[in-house]
Amino acid sequence: MRAFEYAAPRTLDEALAVLREHGDEARVIAGGTALVTMMRQRLVSPGYLVSLRDIRGLDRIEADNGGIRIGALATHRDVETSPLVRERLPVLAETFRRVASVRIRNMATVGGALAHADPNQDPPVTLIALGARVEICGTDGRRALPVEEFFRDYYESALEPGEVVIGVVVPQLAPASGAAYVKFLPRTADDYATVAVAATVSVDPDGERCRAARIALGSVGVTPIRARGAEGLLAGQRFGAELLRGAGEAVKGAVDPLSDHRGSAAYKREMAGVMVGRALTRAWDAALVSARGTR
Numbered sequence: 514m515r516a517f518e519y520a521a522p523r524t525l526d527e528a529l530a531v532l533r534e535h536g537d538e539a540r541v542i543a544g545g546t547a548l549v550t551m552m553r554q555r556l557v558s559p560g561y562l563v564s565l566r567d568i569r570g571l572d573r574i575e576a577d578n579g580g581i582r583i584g585a586l587a588t589h590r591d592v593e594t595s596p597l598v599r600e601r602l603p604v605l606a607e608t609f610r611r612v613a614s615v616r617i618r619n620m621a622t623v624g625g626a627l628a629h630a631d632p633n634q635d636p637p638v639t640l641i642a643l644g645a646r647v648e649i650c651g652t653d654g655r656r657a658l659p660v661e662e663f664f665r666d667y668y669e670s671a672l673e674p675g676e677v678v679i680g681v682v683v684p685q686l687a688p689a690s691g692a693a694y695v696k697f698l699p700r701t702a703d704d705y706a707t708v709a710v711a712a713t714v715s716v717d718p719d720g721e722r723c724r725a726a727r728i729a730l731g732s733v734g735v736t737p738i739r740a741r742g743a744e745g746l747l748a749g750q751r752f753g754a755e756l757l758r759g760a761g762e763a764v765k766g767a768v769d770p771l772s773d774h775r776g777s778a779a780y781k782r783e784m785a786g787v788m789v790g791r792a793l794t795r796a797w798d799a800a801l802v803s804a805r806g807t808r
């Protein structure tokens with residue numbers, strides 16, 4: 514590994530100033546689970562690492578307008594075990610629980626999972642389905658983006674040079690709604706997904722028809738994607754095998770998987786169609802329970 518300098522600033526302003534000063538040579542480090550491996554493999558060779566770990570408050574998980582705001586430095590394990598997340602958005606706790614092993618989850622951070630922009634990661638999929646927004650900060654100020662617009666290409670995000678992810682805001686689910694995350698991994702339980710699907714479904718007050726749905730997928734292309742075509746088929750419809758089949762076919766047409774050691778592109782496309790049906794079924798069931806509770 515190439516020798517590098519290391520800074521651990523105490524404030525965000527300091528971190529941004531160091532990033533600005535060192536330009537392309539500098540790289541943010543959070544949990545280090547991806548970056549250190551990439552440095553060892555010489556895929557990246559930064560001359561300057563700027564750690565975010567000493568910035569106070571950046572790991573906070575807090576209530577936000579009925580939803581939740583998660584600081585960029587919160588670890589996957591923090592999210593998985595947070596009583597607030599478990600109470601308000603159990604699907605999010607469940608999604609983070611499905612990441613790798615406890616050892617990785619104790620180190621990897623929410624900001625790192627977003628900035629790394631690996632299309633095989635779990636958290637972005639559920640964050641897209643939940644309609645979350647990424648908060649970004651640079652020396653020119655702050656901005657926020659829907660998570661689905663944050664991913665631009667293979668390992669490429671919308672972050673401009675010198676910008677950092679500072680958090681993610683996840684809205685509360687609408688009344689009479691349910692959510693589910695399905696990670697299909699036929700190899701080992703701590704692997705990346707072969708295909709991952711997250712879905713949210715809102716039903717009308719009597720639970721008869723779908724009011725709205727959001728569907729997101731991971732490991733099916735160069736970025737996580739939102740399946741808007743399939744979502745459009747669900748609005749106003751009654752639940753049933755025919756509807757799920759239609760949604761599955763729409764998803765199969767929308768994905769563009771890469772063949773790798775987890776499966777061929779054709780296999781992943783097929784499984785995306787199947788898994789979307791499972792995720793929608795679970796989200797719909799949860800929405801019916803929620804609708805009963807609101808009656």
Ligand SMILES: Cc1cc2nc3c(=O)[nH]c(=O)nc-3n(C[C@H](O)[C@H](O)[C@H](O)COP(=O)(O)OP(=O)(O)OC[C@H]3O[C@@H](n4cnc5c(N)ncnc54)[C@H](O)[C@@H]3O)c2cc1C
Pocket residue numbers: 540541542543544545546547548549565585611612613614617620621622623624625626627628629631633634635636672676677678679703704705706
């Ligand atoms: C063996 C293994 C298995 C894994 N399996 C899974 C899995 O199944 N599912 C899954 O979802 N994840 C999995 N992960 C974790 C995932 O791939 C990343 O390693 C992790 O999300 C990166 O988080 P980090 O905090 O460690 O980031 P780091 O390694 O510190 O950084 C990663 C990248 O993001 C940048 N960065 C970090 N934080 C910020 C920030 N706040 N603002 C701007 N840029 C930032 C860094 O500069 C770097 O480019 C696995 C990791 C390992 C090592």
